[in-house]
Amino acid sequence: MHIAITGNIGAGKTTLAEQLASYYGWEVLYEAVEGNPYLADFYSDMPRWSFNLQIYFLNSRFLQVKRIIDIQVANQHHTPQAGTASRRTVIQDRTIYEDAAIFARNLYVSGDMSERDYNTYSQLFANMMSLVHPPDLMIYLRASLPKLREQIKKRGRLFEQSISDEYLGNLNQLYEEFISSYTLGPLLILDVDQLDYAKHPADFDLVVEQINSRLNSVSA
Numbered sequence: 075m076h077i078a079i080t081g082n083i084g085a086g087k088t089t090l091a092e093q094l095a096s097y098y099g100w101e102v103l104y105e106a107v108e109g110n111p112y113l114a115d116f117y118s119d120m121p122r123w124s125f126n127l128q129i130y131f132l133n134s135r136f137l138q139v140k141r142i143i144d145i146q147v148a149n150q151h152h153t154p155q156a157g158t159a160s161r162r163t164v165i166q167d168r169t170i171y172e173d174a175a176i177f178a179r180n181l182y183v184s185g186d187m188s189e190r191d192y193n194t195y196s197q198l199f200a201n202m203m204s205l206v207h208p209p210d211l212m213i214y215l216r217a218s219l220p221k222l223r224e225q226i227k228k229r230g231r232l233f234e235q236s237i238s239d240e241y242l243g244n245l246n247q248l249y250e251e252f253i254s255s256y257t258l259g260p261l262l263i264l265d266v267d268q269l270d271y272a273k274h275p276a277d278f279d280l281v282v283e284q285i286n287s288r289l290n291s292v293s294a
């Protein structure tokens with residue numbers, strides 16, 4: 075099975091993915107931040123580095139897509155036997171859809187990516203899409219601007235402190251558009267302004283309850 079977490083910068087995807095993975099015994103597919111050769115440069119000069127960074131993320135996300143396909147193929151050939159591993163579930167920290175529909179689109183619309191670069195990017199994305207399957211459950215972490223700011227500050231990555239409210243706000247708006255038109259499969263929306271699953275076990279229990287109920291209706 076494939077679960078995905080979607081949401082803006084600082085929404086808390088990585089934390090939730092780790093908590094769920096340890097609770098359910100799922101495997102996490104992380105986003106490439108450490109060792110990303112463009113991210114810090116991108117935040118200090120978006121027009122110069124937007125295309126490079128988008129290609130980097132698209133490629134790393136496509137690697138995850140291939141990994142998910144491999145796991146699903148292995149699951150299909152799996153016959154449960156005593157003493158063997160059960161079917162694997164993978165949880166993905168951000169999806170390939172967001173790279174194109176939110177980040178690349180935002181850069182193009184705001185003038186930080188040229189039309190020819192955006193067209194090239196979009197054509198590459200469209201080619202990749204023929205191999206992409208939607209997740210069995212998409213979990214959207216909805217957060218207000220102040221909440222995102224607070225978490226970005228708390229995390230303290232130096233290069234993210236210069237992110238403007240305008241950039242974050244534009245991304246939030248595109249996230250809302252993406253979610254309101256998302257029809258590819260089951261969707262769970264969590265309001266993270268009201269939930270602190272990292273600090274409060276009762277909040278985490280609430281998240282687990284909602285996930286269980288969605289997963290039960292998926293497998294029913």
Ligand SMILES: Nc1ncnc2c1ncn2[C@@H]1O[C@H](COP(=O)(O)OP(=O)(O)OP(=O)(O)O)[C@@H](O)[C@H]1O
Nearest residue numbers: 082083084085086087088089105107128131173177
């Ligand atoms: N396609 C993209 N274009 C531009 N920036 C991206 C893209 N994908 C990811 N990023 C940026 O890379 C970094 C990823 O960091 P990280 O994996 O911690 O995720 P995050 O978005 O901050 O999530 P969270 O706090 O919810 O775990 C962030 O600065 C994020 O916005």
